[in-house]
Amino acid sequence: VIFQNPQEEGVEWRALWLLSDEILYWCSGFDWVPLLVIWGAIGYAPLLVLRQYRSRQFIPTTQGLAGCEFSYKGDGCKKKIREISNAWNQTRRMKRLAKLEAEKLKKGKNKAEEDLDSLKTDYKKLRLSMRTVGLGKTSEQWREEIQEEKNKVDRWGRKFQEVQNFAMKLRASLSKIEEMKGRIEELESTxxxxxxxxEYLEANEGFQNxxxxxxxxxxxxxxxxxxxxxxxxxxVVDHLQTLAVQADTLSVKYELESNRGQELASLLRKIRVLSIRAKPYL
Known part of the structure; x- marks a missing residue:
């Protein structure tokens, strides 16, 4: 479309020594840039010429680059021209790597120089403060002061150790307290x-009474x-005893008489046996 109807705003004029900030490297489904010239079409890979602009070196995709070339006299050229025109509607560009890296290096250099100047200023202030503080002190005084500081460090170390020991005892006490709390909860539940x-027994006491x-x-x-x-x-036993005495008398009297008398004697003997068995109940 750009080549069929060129407009003034679509053309940018610049000198050869002025480098572009962006480089065209991709058109639609092509890994390169297809160009329509007078006699036909050619394939152009801008990434191959980045070395001229001091960019990072790498191997771009060039497979099928030669197959992009065709002339207007070939078969199916209209279809290919249409594909190239459509491809130019979807282009991608990238910033020049060398320029970006140069800008990053320049910013890093400026930051490093600022940090160096700041360090120099701090060093000068430190030297000045050391001279001011150490003015009039001998090496012996410095050694005494250093020894005193070491003694302070030792004292604070011992205090810190004491605090740690106290904290350990406190944690042990807290653990025992937690155990006692658990035991108290169990006793409260019991x-x-x-x-x-x-309460249940008291409620049932009246019923049980x-x-x-x-x-x-x-x-x-x-x-x-x-x-x-x-x-x-x-x-009854007394009566049986009485009957037993009478039975003894009657049994002797009727023992040798008729069968009827013998039956009576047998009955009297049974009464006597019953009277003997009934004696323990008296």
């Missing part, structure tokens, strides 16, 4: 459980019934 159990009175009344009633039963048993 105490709470005991209080709950006591009622049951106790009921059981006591039942025991008394059973004791009374058993007492009456024992008294009746004793009466």
């Amino acid at each position: 105490l709470l459980n005991c209080e709950i159990q006591i 009622k049951q106790l009175h009921h059981f006591q009344n039942q025991v008394r009633s059973r004791d009374h019934i058993m007492g009456e039963a024992v008294a009746k048993i004793r009466e």
Whole structure:
């Protein structure tokens, strides 16, 4: 498009010795710059000529560069011209490396010179302060002052060690306190459980007392019934003893008589056996 309809604002005139700040190095899908000339097209790789501008050296992509050349008489030249025109709509440029590096070096040099001047000024101030402070002091006085400073350092070192030891003891005490807190929490939990159990027992105490009175009344009633039963048993035993005496007399009397008498004698003997078994209950 630029070549088909050139405009004045699209053309920049400059002298040969004036270097451009930007270098065109890429057009659309090409790794180089295709140029349309009078007879056809050629491929141009600007990165190959960067050496002229003192730039960093590297090997650019040139594969297919020769295949970019064609003449207007060849087959499919219109399609190729259209591709080149479209490629020039998507261009990329890069700043000249040599110029950027020179500017960086210049800035670094200026910064280094400023730092050097600042260091010189600080050195002069330090020398002046040393002369002012050390005015009138002998080497012996300086040695004494240095020794005193060393003694101060030793004292502060011992104090620091004492503080560290105290901090260690304090951490140990804090650890024990934490253990005691845990133990106290366990005891408080146990105490709470005991209080709950006591409250439960106190709440059930009235019910248990009622049951106790009921059981006591039942025991008394059973004791009374058993007492009456024992008294009746004793009466029966006494009666059996009496019957046993009478049975002995009758058994002797009817033992040798009829079968009926023998049966009666056998019954009387059973009564006597029962009376013997009933004696322990008297």
